Amino acid sequence: MESSNALKALLYDLEEQLLTPEVRQSKIELDKLLADDFIEFTSSGKMKNKQDCMEGLATPQMYILNFEIKRLSSDTVLTIYDLKDETRMKESLRSSVWKQINGRWQMVFHQGTIKSSE
Numbered sequence: 797m798e799s800s801n802a803l804k805a806l807l808y809d810l811e812e813q814l815l816t817p818e819v820r821q822s823k824i825e826l827d828k829l830l831a832d833d834f835i836e837f838t839s840s841g842k843m844k845n846k847q848d849c850m851e852g853l854a855t856p857q858m859y860i861l862n863f864e865i866k867r868l869s870s871d872t873v874l875t876i877y878d879l880k881d882e883t884r885m886k887e888s889l890r891s892s893v894w895k896q897i898n899g900r901w902q903m904v905f906h907q908g909t910i911k912s913s914e
Contacts (some may be wrong), residue, residue, distance in 0.1 A: 856883030
């Protein structure tokens with residue numbers, strides 16, 4: 797089992813990869829990172845599956861802040877963080893569930909919620 801700090805660094809890196817244009821526009825890379833049964837609730841209130849994402853994702857300039865993890869089981873981890881979208885000038889709360897499948901970490905669920913200005 798990976799140490800908590802090593803696992804946190806690994807999952808941060810995987811989340812960050814998913815923000816890059818190279819990965820967001822690559823079916824090969826998305827296939828590696830997203831589980832076959834992947835589901836996303838977008839910050840705009842839509843539900844997407846892996847196939848929806850394979851068509852390519854928008855590529856705004858985004859940054860991860862306040863990244864934390866919570867181990868849910870030996871092979872499943874919840875990531876929680878803030879996302880700053882420099883392109884659209886929005887901030888959102890993000891959460892992802894990562895599962896180790898066949899020795900590789902893959903995202904099975906993701907949700908983005910626009911931060912309230914209150």
